[in-house]
Amino acid sequence: MSFFKKLKDKFTHQTDTVTDKFKEGLTKTRNSFTGRVNDLVARYRKVDEDFFEELEEILFQADVGYETVEMLIDELKMEVKRKNIQDPADVQSVISEKLVDIYQGASSASVDLNMQEGSLTVILFVGVNGVGKTTTIGKLAHRFKQEGKKVILAAGDTFRAGAIEQLEVWGERVGVEVVKQAAGSDPAAVMFDSLQAAKARGADVLLCDTAGRLQNKVNLMKELEKVKRVIEREVPGAPHEVLLVLDATTGQNALIQAKTFKEATDVTGIVLSKLDGTAKGGIVLAIRNELEIPVKLVGLGEKMDDLQEFDPEKYVYGLFANVIEKGTEE
Amino acid sequence: MAFESLADRLQNTFQKIRGKGKVNEADVKEMMREVRLALLEADVNFKVVKDFVKKVSERAVGQEVLKSLSPGQQVIKVVQEELTALMGGEQSKIAVSNRPPTVIMMVGLQGAGKTTTTGKLANLLRKKYNRKPLLVAADIYRPAAIKQLETLGKQLSFPVFSLGDQVSPVEIARQAIAKAKEDHHDYVLIDTAGRLHVDETLMGELKEIQQLANPDEIFLVVDAMTGQDAVNVAQSFNEQLGLTGVVLTKLDGDTRGGAALSIRAVTQTPIKFVGMGEKMDALETFHPERMASRILGMGDVLTLIEKAQANVDTEKAKELEQKMRTMSFTFDDFLDQLGQVRSMGPLDDLLKMLPGANKMKGLNNVSIDEKQIGRVEAIIRSMTKLEKEQPEAINAGRKKRIAKGSGTTIQEVNRLIKQFDDMKKMMKQMTNMQKGKKKGGFKLPFM
Numbered sequence: 001m002s003f004f005k006k007l008k009d010k011f012t013h014q015t016d017t018v019t020d021k022f023k024e025g026l027t028k029t030r031n032s033f034t035g036r037v038n039d040l041v042a043r044y045r046k047v048d049e050d051f052f053e054e055l056e057e058i059l060f061q062a063d064v065g066y067e068t069v070e071m072l073i074d075e076l077k078m079e080v081k082r083k084n085i086q087d088p089a090d091v092q093s094v095i096s097e098k099l100v101d102i103y104q105g106a107s108s109a110s111v112d113l114n115m116q117e118g119s120l121t122v123i124l125f126v127g128v129n130g131v132g133k134t135t136t137i138g139k140l141a142h143r144f145k146q147e148g149k150k151v152i153l154a155a156g157d158t159f160r161a162g163a164i165e166q167l168e169v170w171g172e173r174v175g176v177e178v179v180k181q182a183a184g185s186d187p188a189a190v191m192f193d194s195l196q197a198a199k200a201r202g203a204d205v206l207l208c209d210t211a212g213r214l215q216n217k218v219n220l221m222k223e224l225e226k227v228k229r230v231i232e233r234e235v236p237g238a239p240h241e242v243l244l245v246l247d248a249t250t251g252q253n254a255l256i257q258a259k260t261f262k263e264a265t266d267v268t269g270i271v272l273s274k275l276d277g278t279a280k281g282g283i284v285l286a287i288r289n290e291l292e293i294p295v296k297l298v299g300l301g302e303k304m305d306d307l308q309e310f311d312p313e314k315y316v317y318g319l320f321a322n323v324i325e326k327g328t329e330e
Numbered sequence: 331m332a333f334e335s336l337a338d339r340l341q342n343t344f345q346k347i348r349g350k351g352k353v354n355e356a357d358v359k360e361m362m363r364e365v366r367l368a369l370l371e372a373d374v375n376f377k378v379v380k381d382f383v384k385k386v387s388e389r390a391v392g393q394e395v396l397k398s399l400s401p402g403q404q405v406i407k408v409v410q411e412e413l414t415a416l417m418g419g420e421q422s423k424i425a426v427s428n429r430p431p432t433v434i435m436m437v438g439l440q441g442a443g444k445t446t447t448t449g450k451l452a453n454l455l456r457k458k459y460n461r462k463p464l465l466v467a468a469d470i471y472r473p474a475a476i477k478q479l480e481t482l483g484k485q486l487s488f489p490v491f492s493l494g495d496q497v498s499p500v501e502i503a504r505q506a507i508a509k510a511k512e513d514h515h516d517y518v519l520i521d522t523a524g525r526l527h528v529d530e531t532l533m534g535e536l537k538e539i540q541q542l543a544n545p546d547e548i549f550l551v552v553d554a555m556t557g558q559d560a561v562n563v564a565q566s567f568n569e570q571l572g573l574t575g576v577v578l579t580k581l582d583g584d585t586r587g588g589a590a591l592s593i594r595a596v597t598q599t600p601i602k603f604v605g606m607g608e609k610m611d612a613l614e615t616f617h618p619e620r621m622a623s624r625i626l627g628m629g630d631v632l633t634l635i636e637k638a639q640a641n642v643d644t645e646k647a648k649e650l651e652q653k654m655r656t657m658s659f660t661f662d663d664f665l666d667q668l669g670q671v672r673s674m675g676p677l678d679d680l681l682k683m684l685p686g687a688n689k690m691k692g693l694n695n696v697s698i699d700e701k702q703i704g705r706v707e708a709i710i711r712s713m714t715k716l717e718k719e720q721p722e723a724i725n726a727g728r729k730k731r732i733a734k735g736s737g738t739t740i741q742e743v744n745r746l747i748k749q750f751d752d753m754k755k756m757m758k759q760m761t762n763m764q765k766g767k768k769k770g771g772f773k774l775p776f777m
Contacts (some may be wrong), residue, residue: 010501018564057376057380060370060376060558061375061376061377061558062558063373063557063558063559066367066371106359108702111459120751128555128580128583129441129581130440130441130442130443130444130607131439131441132441139474159479159481159608160474160608161445161449161477161479161481161485162445162474162475162478162479162480162481163475163478164472164476165478166472166474166475166477166478168474169473169474170473173473183481205758213510213684214580214582214583214584215583215584216583216584217582247441247553247555249553249556249557249558249559249560249563250375250553250555250556250557251555251557251558251560251584251585251588251589252371252372252373252557252586253373253555253584253585253586256584256585274439274440274441276526283557284474302471305460325632
């Protein structure tokens, strides 16, 4: 249980509100996921084919993708063979270790946002409809404002009814300027204006909203490429981040989303929204494993400060808190 | 990515067991594993999958498949039948109250598409049933949600009832219904705020609205891309409110949409409509058998046919048919046909609807270059009237001119002429074949 101890030590000494938030936000996730792993372990006396089949199902139900599940199960089987594990309780720790491996191992890419010190940082938000792009921008603007940065928001969703107004409300709430044009105008033109405004006013951060679009709409994806080109042209090195917002309740389609948006806009990070609502967090595993895009931020609620940095270790801790606490007490 | 269709998966399984000569129970088990995986990949809830597979394998083992000469086809048939049955019939009827106005409540998670669907539904009520709906902006929480509904109302010229975001949704609903009675609206559509199914306070608020408004319909709006959690969401909303229907949104994406099956299985509530696009008329009736094909990754041939029928000009098609028979098909007709195919939408989308298209050699991952078609059009347009009607008249000098005029090369012109000739030959063969059989008209594809 040294692995759990290490993790626990890391967090129990910190009175870390972030960890609490993660735990709070993931209570539902944990209850079902960990609970089921525990049930499984208690029910089986032997580590056999049926045991793995059921474990596979648990992972499926957590929205982990097919390939990731297969990989995980294969590796577990190997590990079990190698260490000659007979008791399901011993598999438990191996499962957790493997999960952390996947969270951490896939890429060395930083989960920190690529912020430019002393010059303008441009962050572009992309994603399908209704995932929470505008809300995420509002929350992030709030955070940067708190840090004393000068923030400008670009109302690039000129398509959906009320989208510009929605961003404006956030602008007022947070107290930052919103650059906009009339509904229905060219989003690339809005970006151009916003970039000019950001440069002229010496802003630190420009957060660019875009309209939600399904990834199979070729024309809309082309429009997004154009928006990005305008940003690239106006500010060398920009956009410094292209964040794909993914709804945590989304199933396997999230992988296709990530893949297609990456092709079109070279996504640098993922914001996993609505993680407080879903009972599963497994999609993170699949995303980390199958596409080397790091999850950078996590939306854990509807309040302004409910946006957190994604920390794989904390995430796993939140997911397995029950197991970990029980394990170290023994 | 592991998004193969069930047909492909079963095919692979059969290759493995082909040498055996006879399919036994173990093989059926193996096949069922494939069925299970296909459904899981489509986001059907795992418990639903389990029950379903059990049912199908009973039928499969019960002789039907084992005796069949093509067990793979048989399995697919059984699976599809069971899926369709599970999803129920087509039910897109909307309740009508004997004491108007009929009240419809729209509920769901955040970002599912409630407001957009409210607009679409109002549009449908007016267009199809000649009704006069009043839209009610009861989402006081999300910034500019009211504005969104108001904008939609304005676009479609529907009145929108709103009391701003400082009045409780229950009060808004109460006053809206009174207002609807006064103004003789026969439908009231209440757009509620998105909320988590586990949020007790907000779910309580919905119950209050329900008690007060006594709605005739409560529609759960669900994102078609929802994963395993769809079951929990639907169950929770259903237990607390008693849903009367489900609207599946964003089905114009490329998700398999297994959530549809999960929701239906868990709540027994009919899926009434599907959202197929961002335009306000993109709300369609739910077709269980099409959904079944989609979940299994078997292509959506029916939608393709419908699309073609809506876009192909019947008169023109008849004329074309005549031309093919008399072999007077020219480059002009070819151009016409190209135009008609293109008007059906991006070719990539059309291809995706074909069953097995993603497995076909050369077709998988190939995005069709629309520009290539543009070049073909340019070549034809650079021809003179004579050349279009009598391609055999195109000699070297003419080819050079055509290439120059269309900004292409002689090779490209040659290729097109060759393809055109081949096509004509094929037509001749087909018409000959047809003659031998019966007199019935030669049908073009897409007819």
